[in-house]
Amino acid sequence: MASLDEAATVRMVAHLDAMLARYRAGEPLQYVLGQWGFRHIELAIDSRVLIPRPETELVAEVALEKAAAIGPTRLVADLGTGSGAIGLSMAHELPRDGTTVWITDASADALDVARANIAGLGPAGRNVRAALGSWLDALPTGESFDVIVANPPYVSVDSTDLEQIVGAWEPPGALFAGSDGLDDIRTIVSEAINRLREGGWLILEIGADHGAPVIKLMGAAGYIDVEVRRDLAGLDRIAVGRSPIVASPD
Numbered sequence: 001m002a003s004l005d006e007a008a009t010v011r012m013v014a015h016l017d018a019m020l021a022r023y024r025a026g027e028p029l030q031y032v033l034g035q036w037g038f039r040h041i042e043l044a045i046d047s048r049v050l051i052p053r054p055e056t057e058l059v060a061e062v063a064l065e066k067a068a069a070i071g072p073t074r075l076v077a078d079l080g081t082g083s084g085a086i087g088l089s090m091a092h093e094l095p096r097d098g099t100t101v102w103i104t105d106a107s108a109d110a111l112d113v114a115r116a117n118i119a120g121l122g123p124a125g126r127n128v129r130a131a132l133g134s135w136l137d138a139l140p141t142g143e144s145f146d147v148i149v150a151n152p153p154y155v156s157v158d159s160t161d162l163e164q165i166v167g168a169w170e171p172p173g174a175l176f177a178g179s180d181g182l183d184d185i186r187t188i189v190s191e192a193i194n195r196l197r198e199g200g201w202l203i204l205e206i207g208a209d210h211g212a213p214v215i216k217l218m219g220a221a222g223y224i225d226v227e228v229r230r231d232l233a234g235l236d237r238i239a240v241g242r243s244p245i246v247a248s249p250d
Contacts, residue, residue: 028169038085041092043117048109049082050174055231056151059205059238060086062229063149064093066201066240070146073098077195079135079150079188081105082174084114084128086149091124102145104131104138107173135184136191144197151205152184153177181207182214189217189241196243204239211236 008016022032030036030051035044038052039060045051067074067090074094078087078101087103094101103118105111111132118125131138135152139145155162155175166175177183185204192202202223206214211228218226223241231237 026165026168028165031169039089039093041088041121043083043085043088044113044120045083046113047169048107048171049113050151050170052083052085055237056085056205058229058231059149059151059203060089062238062240063147063203064090066203067094067147071095071098074146075100075102075143076147076149077102077104077139077145079104079138079148080152080174080184081114082110082151084117086151087128088114088117088121091127092121096124096127099127100129101127102129102131102139104133104135106132106134106138107171108132110171110174135188136195139195143195145195145200146197147201147203148192148196149203150188152188154181154185154205154207154210156181182210182217185210185214186217189214189221193221193223193243198243199245200243202241205237206239208235208237211239214239
């Protein structure tokens, strides 16, 4: 509080002027500030990663709901982690004992941002493992997971719905996924079922027009208890499916 009465230095004023110039030039406020809140944590972010959004907080909430019901140990993975928002929230909010969270990304730049955020997570950061690679290829061989969650690219390359500021500033590799926006979702759906433990959950953020096709994809791949949940705007946003539970012989 005492520092609020201190005069700003020339360097501080220059830094503020530079930030205002960036914002006036159209750069998103979150990148200008260099950090943004997500659920209960603060994340360092820049143009190497997507800006964390409220819709993704709902995805994290579902992943946390499913992971918290598993115990006493749980192994979870956040694929295409970007800033680490979902995975680090899980590490922060799940019990410290018995929780291991893998975060992965195909972008080395994005993973550098996520690793910096692990360092800022405090003691919960000890439960996080980071790996570079495409989707499930980055996960350790032979490990099966209780929960796999991802916010993959789901915008079609010719979409006219994307906000101009998003297309101009945020990383295209984290936005676009083929002609229908489903290329990466197809890959994750088809491969994740082989990396989930019996009864494990896959949770995906999806586009508002992807509910029906993703339900079809997950059903064809063998998931059970498939559903699509809506976001706060009432739009399809979260796809949930479960690995089959094999009945024990009598």
